[in-house]
């Protein structure tokens with residue numbers, strides 16, 4: 001398959017101002033009649049033909065202006081029509097089999113209902129159309145089908161008419177807002193709604209519905225409340241008001257992504273809709289609020305202003321992720337949310353940026369766009385915009401976004417349009433900053449602090465590692481929030497923002513008779529990795545008293561990471577290891593005993609760096625060694641701090657269930673205590689976890705206990721896993737947790753458990769949530785996945801080969817775990833490559849998997 005280049009962009013030769021579609025719906029056969037009004041685009045080079053994209057489509061018929069359409073031919077999957085003159089009406093008939101659509105792109109059947117997913121290129125699986133985001137049309141859609149089977153018929157926009165005849169009914173929907181085809185959506189099925197309303201700032205009363213299957217209604221309250229909060233927040237924070245009288249959300253259980261922002265008809269993975277305390281964890285509640293916000297915010301950043309082409313994906317995704325992050329920060333604990341977001345960035349995006357799939361947030365080429373819905377486009381994209389906000393300040397940044405929304409409303413825009421708006425609106429010069437859009441790789445910032453006389457000198461230098469296709473990088477502006485602490489008083493002289501925009505720079509701070517303690521990259525103001533020689537004393541100091549909660553967290557992480565890297569590489573001898581562990585225990589003790597801390601934040605400070613993050617600090621990694629050292633540190637801390645951990649557990653144990661921060665914090669530290677105990681005193685931990693499991697009245701405590709038990713070799717493990725399964729049989733989302741807990745467990749036989757679960761009657765390759773619950777969890781479980789004999793790699797390769805023909809998009813998502821081979825010790829690296837080569841050698845691969853495998857071997 002060819003590579004598509006960003007530089008090749010040309011506007012489409014035709015405009016399609018209106019489109020009318022008629023769907024005659026059936027699970028096995030749906031007939032689609034599409035009428036396109038096409039006219040020449042005065043802003044594009046004229047073309048004698050119009051290319052209508054198709055994918056696995058059967059053309060039933062085509063007419064032009066009501067008559068024969070002599071000049072049409074198939075070119076691969078596309079339909080190319082020769083057209084003379086200025087404007088025409090094309091009518092195209094296609095026939096689909098939604099129940100046979102296991103790719104879950106286009107129109108497909110899920111649990112007896114029909115639904116669609118069109119982003120990025122699914123519309124071409126419904127009808128022939130210029131399926132690109134810069135062709136904007138107003139849609140009128142008539143849908144009809146058996147009323148008993150599909151009592152509810154939904155589409156974008158407003159319902160304008162409906163009727164019934166015999167057992168068949170129909171509805172007509174009109175969306176007044178021109179949109180690209182990827183935002184088209186349709187749903188038909190037996191659904192019930194939670195209904196509510198929201199009145200916008202200017203007085204528009206909007207009907208809100210969350211549609212689910214009968215029986216799930218009592219798990220939709222949190223989703224609805226999150227939606228109303230999102231609508232209000234976007235008015236207050238970004239001045240964005242909703243623009244239709246109706247907003248529908250539909251939950252479906254078979255879905256490739258988290259959710260989709262189709263205009264007026266968001267379609268969601270059930271995972272991001274359904275919640276009650278008995279079945280959803282605190283993390284699930286937060287995830288729902290964040291994703292509901294995300295999709296809602298797309299109504300402006302994505303739908304009203306969309307992307308000119310898919311290279312601009314971060315225009316809508318980076319900005320919308322930032323918007324949902326800020327929303328969640330405002331709804332809960334801002335520092336804890338920031339820490340969570342940074343953890344995702346470092347755990348997923350940093351590895352991507354240092355591996356074979358590294359790409360800039362605005363890529364230059366792709367083969368399959370589905371492969372570019374990445375942590376780089378989304379999360380690093382959000383960080384890049386966050387840096388602009390940090391440099392401008394909130395108020396000025398808002399002037400920039402106001403200008404962007406004003407200037408480009410109704411358009412298909414580019415990342416450059418966004419940056420220019422921020423530049424003009426804030427008055428900043430972002431010429432050099434634009435490099436963040438074109439250069440891949442996580443910058444490394446070397447930091448040295450020197451002290452002479454009464455001044456402290458901060459020396460900074462940056463390097464950006466080479467990435468595929470980009471051997472040499474230019475320096476980028478890196479905004480770093482800095483504070484200097486007086487060692488005695490524990491006070492700092494105020495936070496400052498320094499911007500490193502050269503290869504290196506020096507900043508001087510006067511008024512320090514003694515060398516101060518440096519706190520840098522506070523709130524994680526730049527998505528970089530900091531390299532510095534910092535004493536453990538300074539880290540212990542910052543962990544205990546930095547006034548920026550993120551910096552405290554960072555100091556704890558650095559303390560533990562520094563030790564673990566030293567232990568794994570052998571840079572620390574036995575005596576050095578011992579002192580280091582003592583220092584970590586001391587810092588952890590102050591964290592446990594600091595009564596000014598909220599438990600939610602305490603939990604963050606108590607958390608160990610992930611294995612992926614530790615691995616990122618080393619050039620070549622032995623996953624087995626990292627795992628062993630990390631577990632040993634856990635056991636050591638569990639031992640040394642046993643009485644503090646137990647006191648903490650006892651303090652929070654009796655707190656009644658609620659969703660407030662206090663109670664959430666209690667639940668978080670309880671399970672953390674269990675996991676430290678599991679490493680130091682497994683028998684005691686099993687007993688305590690079983691007790692927590694039995695006495696819990698909520699999923700967070702129950703899942704936390706079961707997570708700990710799943711890693712232990714104890715009779716309670718078998719008991720509680722069985723109990724959990726029986727208790728929740730038939731609840732797909734909870735059974736997903738049951739699979740995931742076992743696949744991600746620290747149990748030495750986890751790999752065998754996964755193999756056995758593959759044959760469980762509840763396992764299916766047809767449902768992406770279920771596939772991910774077993775295999776994504778497994779691929780992210782370092783001790784199991786990196787089994788020294790390569791069995792874990794083979795299991796993932798087998799999965800990819802089997803899943804690829806069924807659901808290519810989901811299959812391709814497993815390739816990056818194998819693509820890390822260059823950073824893994826030799827023995828395993830070869831086995832990982834072998835697994836990739838076996839996939840590459842398959843006779844027929846999807847474009848998705850082919851691209852990922854090729855780049856990973858490259």
Ligand code: DPP
Pocket residue numbers: 119257259260261294295298317
């Ligand atoms: N639905 C996906 C998201 O919201 C893709 N747009 O990020």
Ligand code: ZN
Pocket residue numbers: 294298316317320
């Ligand atoms: Zn999005």
